[in-house]
Amino acid sequence: MHHHLAEIIASILIVGIALQWIGWRLKIPALILLIIAGFIMGPLTGWLKPSEDFGDLLQPMISLSVAVILFEGGLNLRWHELKANTHVIYRLVTWNVVLTFLFGSLAAHYLVGLSWTVALMFGAIIIVTGPTVIMPLLKQANLRKKPAALLRWEGIVNDPIGALLVVLIYGYYVQSEGDTLATGILGGLAISLVVSVALGVGIGLFIARAFRQGSVPEYLKSPLILIAVVLVYTIANRVQSESGLLATTILGITLANQNLSTLHELKRFKEYVTILLVSSTFIVLTADIQPEILQRLGWQSWVLLALVIFVFRPLAIYISTIGTDISKQERLLIMWIAPRGIVAAAVAGLFGSQLAQKGYEGAELLLPLVFALIILTVTMHGLSIGWIARKLNLASAHPDGILIVGASLWSTGLAAELQKNDVPVMLIDTRWKHLKAARMQNIPTHYGEILSETTEEVLELSNITKLVAVTPNEAYNTLICSRFAPELGHHNVYEMGWKNIVREGDGKEKDSRKVPSQSIRGDCLFDGQISYEEFRDSFAHGWQFESTPLTEKYGIDNVLEDKPEGTMLIAALDEAGHVQLYPWDKDLDADDFSVVISYVPDKKGEEVEAKKSKKGSKS
Structure with a gap:
């Protein structure tokens, strides 16, 4: 019994x-x-x-x-x-x-x-x-x-x-x-x-x-x-x-x-x-x-x-x-x-x-x-x-919404590109002047501390399913991700890669002592290929976010072939409007994506550099 x-x-x-x-x-x-x-x-x-x-x-x-x-x-x-x-x-x-x-x-x-x-x-x-x-x-x-x-x-x-x-x-x-x-x-x-x-x-x-x-x-x-x-x-x-x-x-x-x-x-x-x-x-x-x-x-x-x-x-x-x-x-x-x-x-x-x-x-x-x-x-x-x-317009019609913590010129550019694809997005920062560019582009913003109870009380986050922490402070990004991971899911909170590389001679090695445990961190944005400082400098030199429609005959590989060398994948959207930030799950079928967002070098800058190199070779 x-x-x-x-x-x-x-x-x-x-x-x-x-x-x-x-x-x-x-x-x-x-x-x-x-x-x-x-x-x-x-x-x-x-x-x-x-x-x-x-x-x-x-x-x-x-x-x-x-x-x-x-x-x-x-x-x-x-x-x-x-x-x-x-x-x-x-x-x-x-x-x-x-x-x-x-x-x-x-x-x-x-x-x-x-x-x-x-x-x-x-x-x-x-x-x-x-x-x-x-x-x-x-x-x-x-x-x-x-x-x-x-x-x-x-x-x-x-x-x-x-x-x-x-x-x-x-x-x-x-x-x-x-x-x-x-x-x-x-x-x-x-x-x-x-x-x-x-x-x-x-x-x-x-x-x-x-x-x-x-x-x-x-x-x-x-x-x-x-x-x-x-x-x-x-x-x-x-x-x-x-x-x-x-x-x-x-x-x-x-x-x-x-x-x-x-x-x-x-x-x-x-x-x-x-x-x-x-x-x-x-x-x-x-x-x-x-x-x-x-x-x-x-x-x-x-x-x-x-x-x-x-x-x-x-x-x-x-x-x-x-x-x-x-x-x-x-x-x-x-x-x-x-x-x-x-x-x-x-x-x-x-x-x-x-x-x-x-x-x-x-x-x-x-x-x-x-x-x-x-x-x-x-x-x-x-x-x-x-x-x-x-x-009744009391809930988001889009399946995914993204909260970006940390306003800069490049994160504002990312928010604008997501918004072009009808993805609900909000930028939040503790510095009023950093939100100016977003406000001028009609991107929803919030001025305040994301971890404060006051912000939690006034912020409308019903349509937010993903969080991206991209402030210059890596430890702060990790803190934000650990706070929101239980609510949004550990695979729906993202942060910039930590600068965990030290030089030893001519090589590079990971210094694990500088990196917090993966259990409290968010997923690493863009596969850790680029840091906050590199984003800031490249965006200042003309790099831009671009959206490219995909078809059965024109996939992500074709996009990378046609774009300038150094182009990086940022995100992809499917027909239903779900957003996948790179690197996405290996189990996902890339053929289901309808739009891919990439980070592209300045084409004019490349042409100038190419002309300079040609002149140098002739002389």
Whole structure:
């Protein structure tokens, strides 16, 4: 039995991460693949039977996983986003919640015939737009900062609110002897809010202070935070059932806004854990659903789901955002995007069965209704968010965007050449005068320090997929690459080659003592053929960047043959607009490139030198 359980757990983890990778490669939401995998591993093959395999441990495992996921989501909520969009975010977590709850509850009761208890719980469940789904979709779509912040805040804040509201409604009807429904729910919400704020903020500030004072060694920081999440969740739940989700979310928000020097490393660790939890939890929850339960849904149920997706959500967002500074395009996007995730599934699975056992009318429909909503919204919103965002001009239409750190005449020339080929590019530098040439050519620029938090707050980097560090300071270039490599990928950050060559007699040898470890460096630009100083001097002597269209009969080799001697390859673009900086991956087929950018010597200068050499030979 133990061996079988170990094999089941291993298969869940392996399949989950494999599908995350496949989803990334195919540019489709991995959650869709995880749902399919859950049905295959569970109902179709019978390999995975979560309720039997894990028994009483299933629900605690899911609850703790959701708590960690919501905490990680809270780590991505920064106060500067709230300050910039206070009015809209406030409406999304108040009026939008109330309207969605009312619309869903009334329709579930009068259209489908659910009892008021089950109908109110359905209305509370559809409030959640989980971060387990929202966060991956935002990464996939490369949304601009404002709409991404709005969807992120709504999803992460409303998730625990919806779950808590379900618990309070359940407690009122099944356990409470309070006088009125409103009094019971409002009283429970007040208790939960006080407990969650006290625990989340208090423990968050305590941890931040301990980190600043050096009271915790580096290797214990991530485990300590993980245990803090479990502690906060457990204590909050002891005081008020399911308030732990709200408390862990507040803990994450508190730590995210303490300006801790190690926050990036901690966030990276939590992101790794969250990916494992999201992948495995989605598979487990889906595998526990029997396909026949979806057959219980009549036409009224499908009409209800259609109303939730196509009417209630758009109407609630439209009414909630009246009088705010949100643009028409942003409003349309938020009206459509509202995928449900793990929290909705976990809450419906837990309370649906309990209500059914107690004989509440329509309780057996709660779980299939919610799971059908999850499948529909994850599929429709996941597959459409990128296309809709680009149509509304809220995301880059180009697959690649390049951030160039270090403005000089030659890097400005490179940026201009990339821009000619419709590649989104931005130049950033700490010296205002160095950005003058770029501004005169209408190249987007930013004056500031790329590593400062202020720059991170104001800079719009949703369309940036590659970073090129080309300042005169090699160590600074490496520092920038090491900072952005976890976000963009180690093969998407580039820096100039280090001057690691010393002269010994007439030869040259590498001096490895001067070069930092490859693990913290970016990829070496242009195969290290040319240094910053050589770029600067050659550009001053007339070298230029040139773009050459490629065809089946005219390839890169032909370009190099026709160009002057010394020409260097810089970058190549394919038909889809993807950019590959030289040296590109050996596995790439050069025949797929449509344009090549090269660095070409001054032709006039060559002609002058040739004439001088001829005169010298005659004399």
